[in-house]
Amino acid sequence: MLLALVISGFVLAPVAPMLQRALPHRAGYIVALLPLAIAVMLGLMSAGVVNAGIVTDTEGGFSIVSTAPWVAGLGVDLAFRLDGLGLLMAMLVSGIGALIFVYAAGYLHGHKHLGRLYAFLLMFMASMLGVVLADNLILLFVFWELTSVSSYLLIGFDHSQEKSRKSALQALLVTGLGGLGILAAAIMLGDVAGTFTISELVLHRDTIRGHALFPAIVVLMLFGACTKSAQFPFHFWLPNAMAAPTPVSAYLHSSTMVKAGVYLIARLSPVLGGAAIWNDALTWIGATTMVVGAWMAFRQRIMKPLLAYSTVSALGTLVMALGVGTTKAVEAAMVFLLAHAFYKGTLFMAAGAIDHETGEKDVSKLSGLRGSMPILFIATAAAALSMAGLPPFVGFVAKELMLKGLIPDATRGTGSAALTTMLVLSSALGVVVAVRFGIRPFLGDLKPTPTEPHEPPRSMLLGPVMLASLGLLAVVLPGFVALPLVGPAASAVLHATAKPDMALWHGVNAALLLSVVVIVAGAALFAIQSGVLRVIEPIASRLDRLGPARVYDGTLWAVLTFSRAQTRALQSGSLRQYIFFTIGTAVIAIGGALAVNQGFSSVPGLSDVRNYEIGLFALLLVGAGYVGVAKNRLAAIAGLGLVGYGIALAFVLFGAPDLALTQLCIETLMVVLMVLVFYMLPDFRSISNNSQRFRDLFAALSLGAVMFFLVLIAGQSTPDLAVTTFYGERSVPDAYGRNVVNVILVDFRALDTLGEITVLVVAAVGVYALLKSTPKRAKHIAGLKEGSE
Amino acid sequence: MNNVIAQLWPEIALFVTTCLVMVVGLSKDRGTRKLCAPISAIGIIVAGYLAATTSVDTATTLPFMAKYGKVLAAGVGLLLLMLMAGTADRQLEDAVDRGEKFEPLRSTRAEFYAFFLFSLMGLMLCAGASDLIFLFLALELTSLPTYVMVALSTRRDRSMEAGVKYFFLGAMGAAMFLFGFALIYGATGSTALADVAYTIQNRAAGTGSIGPLALTGLVLSLLGVMFKIAAVPMHFYTADVYQGAASSVTAFLAFVPKCAGFFAIMLLVGCAGWAFGPDGYGSGTALPPELRILLWTIAVLTMTVGNVLALLQTSVKRILAYSSIAHSGYMLVGVIAGPGPAESTLASNGLAAVLFYLLTYGVMSVGTFSVVAALERRRRATAADAAIDEVDHIDELRGLWKRQPHLAAVMVICALGLLGLPPLLGFLGKLPLFTSALGAGEIVLVVILGLNSAIAAAYYLRLVSVPFLESGEPSTPDAVVPTPFPSRALAGVVAAVLVVVAGLAGGTLGSHAERAGTFRFPTKTMEATRHASQPTSTVSVPPDAAERGPNAR
Amino acid sequence: MNTLFCTLAQSGWPEPMPTGTLFHYLVISAAMFVIGLIGFVTRRNLIIMFLCTELMFQAAGLSLIAFSRFHLNHTGETFVIFVLTVAAAEAALALALVVLLFRRKESLDAERWAELRG
Numbered sequence A: 001m002l003l004a005l006v007i008s009g010f011v012l013a014p015v016a017p018m019l020q021r022a023l024p025h026r027a028g029y030i031v032a033l034l035p036l037a038i039a040v041m042l043g044l045m046s047a048g049v050v051n052a053g054i055v056t057d058t059e060g061g062f063s064i065v066s067t068a069p070w071v072a073g074l075g076v077d078l079a080f081r082l083d084g085l086g087l088l089m090a091m092l093v094s095g096i097g098a099l100i101f102v103y104a105a106g107y108l109h110g111h112k113h114l115g116r117l118y119a120f121l122l123m124f125m126a127s128m129l130g131v132v133l134a135d136n137l138i139l140l141f142v143f144w145e146l147t148s149v150s151s152y153l154l155i156g157f158d159h160s161q162e163k164s165r166k167s168a169l170q171a172l173l174v175t176g177l178g179g180l181g182i183l184a185a186a187i188m189l190g191d192v193a194g195t196f197t198i199s200e201l202v203l204h205r206d207t208i209r210g211h212a213l214f215p216a217i218v219v220l221m222l223f224g225a226c227t228k229s230a231q232f233p234f235h236f237w238l239p240n241a242m243a244a245p246t247p248v249s250a251y252l253h254s255s256t257m258v259k260a261g262v263y264l265i266a267r268l269s270p271v272l273g274g275a276a277i278w279n280d281a282l283t284w285i286g287a288t289t290m291v292v293g294a295w296m297a298f299r300q301r302i303m304k305p306l307l308a309y310s311t312v313s314a315l316g317t318l319v320m321a322l323g324v325g326t327t328k329a330v331e332a333a334m335v336f337l338l339a340h341a342f343y344k345g346t347l348f349m350a351a352g353a354i355d356h357e358t359g360e361k362d363v364s365k366l367s368g369l370r371g372s373m374p375i376l377f378i379a380t381a382a383a384a385l386s387m388a389g390l391p392p393f394v395g396f397v398a399k400e401l402m403l404k405g406l407i408p409d410a411t412r413g414t415g416s417a418a419l420t421t422m423l424v425l426s427s428a429l430g431v432v433v434a435v436r437f438g439i440r441p442f443l444g445d446l447k448p449t450p451t452e453p454h455e456p457p458r459s460m461l462l463g464p465v466m467l468a469s470l471g472l473l474a475v476v477l478p479g480f481v482a483l484p485l486v487g488p489a490a491s492a493v494l495h496a497t498a499k500p501d502m503a504l505w506h507g508v509n510a511a512l513l514l515s516v517v518v519i520v521a522g523a524a525l526f527a528i529q530s531g532v533l534r535v536i537e538p539i540a541s542r543l544d545r546l547g548p549a550r551v552y553d554g555t556l557w558a559v560l561t562f563s564r565a566q567t568r569a570l571q572s573g574s575l576r577q578y579i580f581f582t583i584g585t586a587v588i589a590i591g592g593a594l595a596v597n598q599g600f601s602s603v604p605g606l607s608d609v610r611n612y613e614i615g616l617f618a619l620l621l622v623g624a625g626y627v628g629v630a631k632n633r634l635a636a637i638a639g640l641g642l643v644g645y646g647i648a649l650a651f652v653l654f655g656a657p658d659l660a661l662t663q664l665c666i667e668t669l670m671v672v673l674m675v676l677v678f679y680m681l682p683d684f685r686s687i688s689n690n691s692q693r694f695r696d697l698f699a700a701l702s703l704g705a706v707m708f709f710l711v712l713i714a715g716q717s718t719p720d721l722a723v724t725t726f727y728g729e730r731s732v733p734d735a736y737g738r739n740v741v742n743v744i745l746v747d748f749r750a751l752d753t754l755g756e757i758t759v760l761v762v763a764a765v766g767v768y769a770l771l772k773s774t775p776k777r778a779k780h781i782a783g784l785k786e787g788s789e
Numbered sequence B: 001m002n003n004v005i006a007q008l009w010p011e012i013a014l015f016v017t018t019c020l021v022m023v024v025g026l027s028k029d030r031g032t033r034k035l036c037a038p039i040s041a042i043g044i045i046v047a048g049y050l051a052a053t054t055s056v057d058t059a060t061t062l063p064f065m066a067k068y069g070k071v072l073a074a075g076v077g078l079l080l081l082m083l084m085a086g087t088a089d090r091q092l093e094d095a096v097d098r099g100e101k102f103e104p105l106r107s108t109r110a111e112f113y114a115f116f117l118f119s120l121m122g123l124m125l126c127a128g129a130s131d132l133i134f135l136f137l138a139l140e141l142t143s144l145p146t147y148v149m150v151a152l153s154t155r156r157d158r159s160m161e162a163g164v165k166y167f168f169l170g171a172m173g174a175a176m177f178l179f180g181f182a183l184i185y186g187a188t189g190s191t192a193l194a195d196v197a198y199t200i201q202n203r204a205a206g207t208g209s210i211g212p213l214a215l216t217g218l219v220l221s222l223l224g225v226m227f228k229i230a231a232v233p234m235h236f237y238t239a240d241v242y243q244g245a246a247s248s249v250t251a252f253l254a255f256v257p258k259c260a261g262f263f264a265i266m267l268l269v270g271c272a273g274w275a276f277g278p279d280g281y282g283s284g285t286a287l288p289p290e291l292r293i294l295l296w297t298i299a300v301l302t303m304t305v306g307n308v309l310a311l312l313q314t315s316v317k318r319i320l321a322y323s324s325i326a327h328s329g330y331m332l333v334g335v336i337a338g339p340g341p342a343e344s345t346l347a348s349n350g351l352a353a354v355l356f357y358l359l360t361y362g363v364m365s366v367g368t369f370s371v372v373a374a375l376e377r378r379r380r381a382t383a384a385d386a387a388i389d390e391v392d393h394i395d396e397l398r399g400l401w402k403r404q405p406h407l408a409a410v411m412v413i414c415a416l417g418l419l420g421l422p423p424l425l426g427f428l429g430k431l432p433l434f435t436s437a438l439g440a441g442e443i444v445l446v447v448i449l450g451l452n453s454a455i456a457a458a459y460y461l462r463l464v465s466v467p468f469l470e471s472g473e474p475s476t477p478d479a480v481v482p483t484p485f486p487s488r489a490l491a492g493v494v495a496a497v498l499v500v501v502a503g504l505a506g507g508t509l510g511s512h513a514e515r516a517g518t519f520r521f522p523t524k525t526m527e528a529t530r531h532a533s534q535p536t537s538t539v540s541v542p543p544d545a546a547e548r549g550p551n552a553r
Numbered sequence C: 001m002n003t004l005f006c007t008l009a010q011s012g013w014p015e016p017m018p019t020g021t022l023f024h025y026l027v028i029s030a031a032m033f034v035i036g037l038i039g040f041v042t043r044r045n046l047i048i049m050f051l052c053t054e055l056m057f058q059a060a061g062l063s064l065i066a067f068s069r070f071h072l073n074h075t076g077e078t079f080v081i082f083v084l085t086v087a088a089a090e091a092a093l094a095l096a097l098v099v100l101l102f103r104r105k106e107s108l109d110a111e112r113w114a115e116l117r118g
Helices: A002-012 A015-022 A027-046 A084-107 A114-133 A137-155 A162-193 A198-210 A214-228 A237-243 A246-255 A259-272 A276-299 A303-324 A327-358 A374-388 A394-406 A415-438 A458-476 A483-494 A510-527 A529-544 A548-570 A575-597 A611-629 A633-653 A657-679 A690-716 A726-735 A740-748 A750-773 A778-788 B002-007 B009-025 B036-053 B065-083 B090-097 B109-127 B132-153 B157-188 B193-207 B212-229 B237-244 B247-272 B289-311 B316-337 B350-373 B405-419 B425-439 B443-468 B486-505 B507-516 B526-533 C002-009 C019-042 C046-071 C075-105
Strands: A054-058 A061-071 A076-083 B375-378 B388-390 B479-482
Touching: A002 A015, A002 A027, A002 A061, A002 A076, A002 A114, A015 A027, A015 A114, A027 A061, A027 A076, A027 A084, A027 A114, A076 A084, A076 A114, A076 A137, A084 A114, A084 A246, A084 A259, A084 A327, A084 A458, A084 A483, A114 A137, A114 A246, A114 A259, A137 A162, A137 A214, A137 A237, A137 A246, A137 A259, A162 A198, A162 A214, A162 A237, A162 A259, A162 B425, A162 B443, A198 A214, A198 A259, A214 A259, A214 A276, A237 A246, A237 A303, A246 A303, A246 A327, A259 A303, A259 A327, A259 A483, A276 A303, A276 A415, A276 A529, A303 A327, A303 A394, A303 A415, A327 A374, A327 A394, A327 A415, A327 A458, A327 A483, A374 A394, A374 A415, A374 A458, A394 A415, A394 A458, A394 A510, A415 A510, A510 A529, A548 B289, A575 B157, A575 B212, A575 B289, A575 C019, A611 A633, A611 C019, A611 C046, A633 A657, A633 C046, A657 C046, A657 C075, A690 C019, A750 B109, A750 B132, A750 C075, B002 B009, B009 B036, B009 B109, B036 B065, B036 B109, B065 B109, B065 B247, B065 B350, B065 B486, B065 B507, B109 B132, B109 B247, B132 B157, B132 B193, B132 B212, B132 B247, B132 C075, B157 B193, B157 B212, B157 B237, B157 C019, B157 C046, B157 C075, B193 B247, B212 B247, B212 B289, B237 B247, B237 B316, B247 B289, B247 B316, B247 B350, B289 B316, B289 B443, B316 B350, B316 B425, B316 B443, B350 B375, B350 B405, B350 B425, B350 B486, B350 B507, B405 B425, B405 B443, B405 B486, B425 B443, B425 B486, B486 B507, C019 C046, C046 C075
Parallel strands: none
Antiparallel strands: A054 A061, A061 A076, B375 B388, B375 B479
């Protein structure tokens, strides 16, 4: 059942473009029915109305499991599991997904590739559902990478623009690399725990903690999660990813995909959490991201980057809360996750709508829009107030819970004071951003914009209005919207029953006071923002150049430069250069291997060489040397002939006269053949100049010296004597032959001989085919014959 | 002997087919000559069937590799054959179509198909090789035909240049592994791989090292065989040769010699065995340290060089060539990881992972090359003239989605598969490499493998996005049109479907590779036992002097 | 002649060959191999380059036969037979290629063939 829910998106994706072609005005609404159905289905399943698999009641609440085999040999199966955390995420993915399809139908109305966008969005939605429902680490990685790729396609949707392509690739490289980190960590976890099933990992918690690989697992896992959730210092890809069409940004980069990293952290908290390295790393990465994101958002004036950085800040807050890991902090994180999805989804869609209707992206140039787009104003303002943390919106509740989870008391360390301060600071900056984007453009006098502002179409209003009202309803009717999602989710993370308190009023306490401080500080900061920005901008922009994006650019540049240099240096097209590099590397390889094997030792003397052997050796070496240096083709052939006959002599010496005869025949034939062929070819010309020769000589000598020395060392070791008499004994009784080598060839090794004959056939046919394939150029051959006389 | 012949039925079937093809292909009649391809197809299918039905246990450390390897060769061979349609005699046939007289003497169709089959046969022999001599012959049988195929594949100078580069570097590689084989024989006194493995590992168990002679032999022969798999430092030819040869032949080069090379590498490395640990032989599941360092360096260099060089290319064939280098590097990781602990599964057996990866790589590379092979450039200005050229520049694939959606889909699926995107076949192939290497404790290697996979994304995504997302006509003056050989596109479609279906179906193919990768520690073979039963120090009587004359028989 | 062969051929058989002698043959064979390699690297003429590969094959043959004598078995000798034939086959192909090349470009300079690069 869960499997069907996940793959339904993949099934519908290829159909979407056709649907768009058939029903250009209705397709978006029809496609939106799928996520809606999924959301309803999930709701019914979790409420127990639909019996959808094995339901188990564990400490962490309910869970519904469905498993199908996939790659048994690797321990990877299609295991899906719906529990509280999965339900929260899946509801966000499918619910917001439905709104996004409707929104996209209005936003990109008439775009020629709208069908393609639906297809990519469906693919993304299905992959994201896979991520949050998978109960197998490898399966999770599969869907994780699919979200990266579908987001690549979505960011690069406007493919004609260079910037889109670059940002898409950047997002993919950063998150894809993180994905590989997850794969590595997953494999290690599987290796350590003996299972890839996520829900079973908890049982092996202590084994995992005690294992030597544990730090590596944590680091790689966090690397993967942090790249996906745009944590510092990998946050730079998210603002760039705003090159995507706004529906994509609203869906992927605010409420779903970027939360995948947070989801993974939450999912693995029961397994990896509790260890200092995990919690500390998460807390401080999250806190840094929170402040850096808020600060960067504070400096933006363009709508989408502003929202992107504030998303970065929110993601940091979530990661920090999960890092703190107490019951209160986790509950706060879950509520904040929901609240953020509601308000940020609204704001993104509003940004798209404003841009769409006014043609202006800079918030400082927008003013007085309330009159022309009243409905949008109400929705946006509600979301902005929620983001600023004002009652009675869910953002306020989330911020209260978050503060309560952090405020120092007897049980918490000194770090929590710092964390609280950082949260207050970033929240105050968040208030500025929320007001600047969500309220200010609608108030005041109307400023002229590129196009005449008017209320966006209904399809584009549905999403913001729905989400903004959910942000209110979550507080007004907590038992209806928020608690059924947030409670089980926190329980699943904590592995204990959790019930977040979502009431608005708790009396006057520290958290409330800090909330007031945040709002007052934010309001004050808003009042003096232009002055502040004027002072700090010159310094800050200089600091930007040292940011992590530079590291990314630098790495990319280095790789490409390396590639260019390597291509130029190594792939010159020159055969001789290839050979030179090849042999050089080979020599180093052999030398290295021998150096590891044993050191250099003495070389045996030349004492027991027999006289005729000296003659033979001299013959061979002279012949070989002559081939190497010959100025004349015939001389070279003669040199090779000399070597050949020398080898024949060696065969005789070693008691193989039959071999010697074969060798003699072949050598003679070879010399004759070559002389015949060369008759048709020109004389040598001196084609190397002196410097080339010198270089070649140097190369040759150094190569030769090293190689020769190495072979010497190899040669001095004594092989194990392995006398075999098998063939000698068996040759007469089995094969009725007395010439052992002949017997071996035709009887014992008949098949090898057959292979050898086949090689000969290949060569013969090859020569035939090559020679007859040449274009007829009679004049050349004629001219050549004259010339070579 | 009968036992050995029983194992060779697939090769015999191919040999008979080759003879038939030669006879048919030399016919005076043009129509009869065209029977070459169907006959070859039938031959390959029969060979594949025979390979799948005969049970094989070669006397090597990898007894079950032969069967898997032969079926694999037949399967991918069939796809390659479909791709090969129309490669031989292209110009000649076009000339005849324009009304010129058919010149049987200028046709190389018979030879071309014969070479194809010979090379495939060599590959099968490699998989089943149990002896160094046999292996040497099988490797030569695999590569000699490919030299000629490259040189003959088109009538342009580039093919000739490619042929020359391929031949000379190949000859050097052959000389290297031959010298290596000689040293291995010298160190062990036998050429039977089982005996070689036993002697080497016996010595290692006794002295703690495999000995410098055997080591030099192994290193030299491995370096020589690296040529076949296009690994550093024998990779230089790859891009030039792949670009110069006709696309269909390039697809052949990317699979057949590589496969043969990996079979040979596994057999050779298997002689040294994966039984070394911190306390020498028998204390672990690693290669001897010298070989491990060598292969480790080669693997890292190979994947990095391949991926980095591929980044800047604009020629599709060069991109694929460099990526093929990188994939060799990935597979070497599996060789380094080794068979793992006893009773290992696909997840922990690196050799099984390599064998499985060969299958996945074969299918995916056929798919990508088929897209290039199924298209050609026709000069617009002179439509009457047969000015046909190969499609090569990546820009020529622009907007393919609009014009040939099936080819664009093949490119997208296969390139994403090569990238290792889950849940395609390529991911399933790469996963066991990761798991087995981690199981063997090669964490650094896994990290480098991961980084390389990320670099590779940059150029594979270009192969995906140019035909799929970028619209508009190619900016060349020539028209990019499909070739008149539908079987080429069909090969690609079949490959793409396999990449998706086999990826989703998951485990079934892997279980075959799992069995094929079973590693058996060498034991004394018959020859060795006989030898041991005699007093070893005395040398038995050789044949009488008079009987050893050349005419003794 | 036959007698001479037989005398020489028996040099020491069936006595085991001294390790020193084996070593000398190995040195010569390695030297030939290296000369072949050097020639292969430094020469630009395709024919000479090809002759150098032949030299490397011959070197392998020499060490095979020396090992064969050392181990007192015939495997090495058998191997040499195969090596000789394969070398001949390669030679034939090389010559065909060289002739073909020359007909195309009228030069045997290896450096003239660098159209494919990058």
